[in-house]
Amino acid sequence: MTDNAAVITVTNLIKQFGRFAALRGVTAEFAGGKLYAILGDNGAGKTTLLRTLAGLNHASGGQIKILGATKFHDICDQVGYMAHPSLLYDEMSGMENLAYFAQLYGITDGSRSAEVIRAVGLDPTLARPVGQYSQGMRQRMSLARALLNDPKILLLDEPFSNVDLHSASDMVHLLAGLRDQGKTIFVVTHQASLLENAADEFVWMEFGKIAARTRDLKRLESAQ
Amino acid sequence: MSAAPPGITRATLLKDLRLEWRSKDAINSMLFFSLLVVVVFSFSFDPSAEESRQIAGGLIWVAFLFATVVALNQTWARELRNQVLDAYRVSPALPNSLFVAKALGNFVFVSMLEALMTPLFIAFYRLRSLGPTWQLVLVAVLGTWALVVNGTFFAAMSIRTRSREIMLPLLLFPISIPAILSMVQSTTSILNGEGARFWIVLLVSYDLVFTTSCLLLFETVLNAE
Numbered sequence: 001m002t003d004n005a006a007v008i009t010v011t012n013l014i015k016q017f018g019r020f021a022a023l024r025g026v027t028a029e030f031a032g033g034k035l036y037a038i039l040g041d042n043g044a045g046k047t048t049l050l051r052t053l054a055g056l057n058h059a060s061g062g063q064i065k066i067l068g069a070t071k072f073h074d075i076c077d078q079v080g081y082m083a084h085p086s087l088l089y090d091e092m093s094g095m096e097n098l099a100y101f102a103q104l105y106g107i108t109d110g111s112r113s114a115e116v117i118r119a120v121g122l123d124p125t126l127a128r129p130v131g132q133y134s135q136g137m138r139q140r141m142s143l144a145r146a147l148l149n150d151p152k153i154l155l156l157d158e159p160f161s162n163v164d165l166h167s168a169s170d171m172v173h174l175l176a177g178l179r180d181q182g183k184t185i186f187v188v189t190h191q192a193s194l195l196e197n198a199a200d201e202f203v204w205m206e207f208g209k210i211a212a213r214t215r216d217l218k219r220l221e222s223a224q
Numbered sequence: 225m226s227a228a229p230p231g232i233t234r235a236t237l238l239k240d241l242r243l244e245w246r247s248k249d250a251i252n253s254m255l256f257f258s259l260l261v262v263v264v265f266s267f268s269f270d271p272s273a274e275e276s277r278q279i280a281g282g283l284i285w286v287a288f289l290f291a292t293v294v295a296l297n298q299t300w301a302r303e304l305r306n307q308v309l310d311a312y313r314v315s316p317a318l319p320n321s322l323f324v325a326k327a328l329g330n331f332v333f334v335s336m337l338e339a340l341m342t343p344l345f346i347a348f349y350r351l352r353s354l355g356p357t358w359q360l361v362l363v364a365v366l367g368t369w370a371l372v373v374n375g376t377f378f379a380a381m382s383i384r385t386r387s388r389e390i391m392l393p394l395l396l397f398p399i400s401i402p403a404i405l406s407m408v409q410s411t412t413s414i415l416n417g418e419g420a421r422f423w424i425v426l427l428v429s430y431d432l433v434f435t436t437s438c439l440l441l442f443e444t445v446l447n448a449e
Contacts, residue, residue, distance in 0.1 A: 054314050058449060077316045087311040089239070089302070091246045103235040104315040129246075145311065 007032040007067055007184050014061035015048050022048040024208035035179040037195045038188045040205035046188040050155050054081040080151035084158045086142045090131030094141045095124050105149040116144040121170055135162035154185045160194055172198050192217055232317045236325035250298040254291040254337045261287040266348040276349040281411035284345055292371045293393055295333045296379040299326055319443040330372040354417030366427040367407035374400055377438040380445050403430045
């Protein structure tokens with residue numbers, strides 16, 4: 001599969017919570033090796049789309065094909081997911097957390113955890129429990145957890161929230177580097193300007209649908 | 225049903241033991257509750273040795289049952305904090321590895337409680353078993369597993385409900401009645417030097433049926449929205 005072939009195809013995706021439709025027939029193709037910024041107002045369906053792609057929400061209708069597979073479990077070891085909460089145990093250190101999650105992915109290389117912690121700009125020898133980290137450090141450690149299995153596809157929900165500008169810029173730089181290595185990255189964010197020079201495409205969601213896709217953030221902002 | 229790989233089960237079990245060692249959430253609550261039961265009942269009754277043997281089975285298992293519920297609520301609560309359970313769900317690790325690790329973890333916690341509380345029960349109620357002690361140990365192991373295997377399953381079912389502390393006993397207690405009956409009757413019989421074969425066989429059967437059922441259904445419970 002070439003980088004530019006569609007790695008994710010979503011066809012008429014519907015997700016309902018009771019009577020509320022969070023996704024109302026999303027149809028899209030996303031090419032490999034690109035960084036997509038998913039934008040939209042609160043309640044537009046961004047997080048639901050990401051969670052459904054990550055197999056955490058069951059689609060109420062439609063189809064998702066990721067790396068050619070329709071069942072998430074078949075390709076879950078090739079996907080990294082970072083949520084708004086940290087998905088980390090507060091009582092354990094960053095290294096202990098990652099060592100545990102590495103075992104879930106069958107990663108036997110003990111140095112991998114330290115490698116990804118260093119990649120996000122943290123110190124793997126830090127013994128402090130994650131619960132005592134600043135919000136920014138927690139976000140970066142959460143990103144390290146998502147990178148642990150060296151995924152082909154990264155699904156990141158609000159990775160820059162509560163992160164200072166300098167650290168957020170570092171994270172954007174890291175994500176751009178990962179994209180350049182051929183990874184496909186989806187970033188749900190309200191801080192689109194951070195990704196202005198890094199994202200390949202901005203996807204605007206509205207009322208559970210993709211309303212616009214563009215390479216030019218300025219044009220998207222002027223249209224809103 | 226897929227078998228639980230021992231590596232992931234062991235990693236999850238060790239992680240849970242480490243978290244409990246650091247927080248002591250479950251153990252402290254269980255110990256306090258059981259201690260309360262022992263002390264309150266010992267002040268309420270002043271039984272003879274014979275009467276103690278008649279009531280001890282019920283008393284001990286009721287105390288352990290309620291204490292187990294406290295531990296079970298803690299088990300999944302720590303997976304909900306920061307939505308860590310989602311990190312497990314997106315990984316290739318099998319749901320049953322998580323279930324077996326959680327059930328084993330709870331078994332360790334409740335067994336520790338039993339080991340600490342049994343001498344107190346013996347002292348406060350002046351208990352002396354007329355039957356073989358190894359049978360009491362066997363009933364303790366089988367009974368504890370019956371409580372934790374169902375408890376772990378139903379606690380997982382109730383984690384997404386709003387009033388999970390109430391929901392868990394509501395789900396767990398009715399389905400545990402055959403096990404509790406077997407545990408109480410076999411303990412009382414052994415303490416009185418009577419045969420408990422029927423109740424022990426019933427307990428073994430209960431454990432087998434419910435362990436299998438929980439393993440078969442856990443994936444559905446874990447991925448329910």
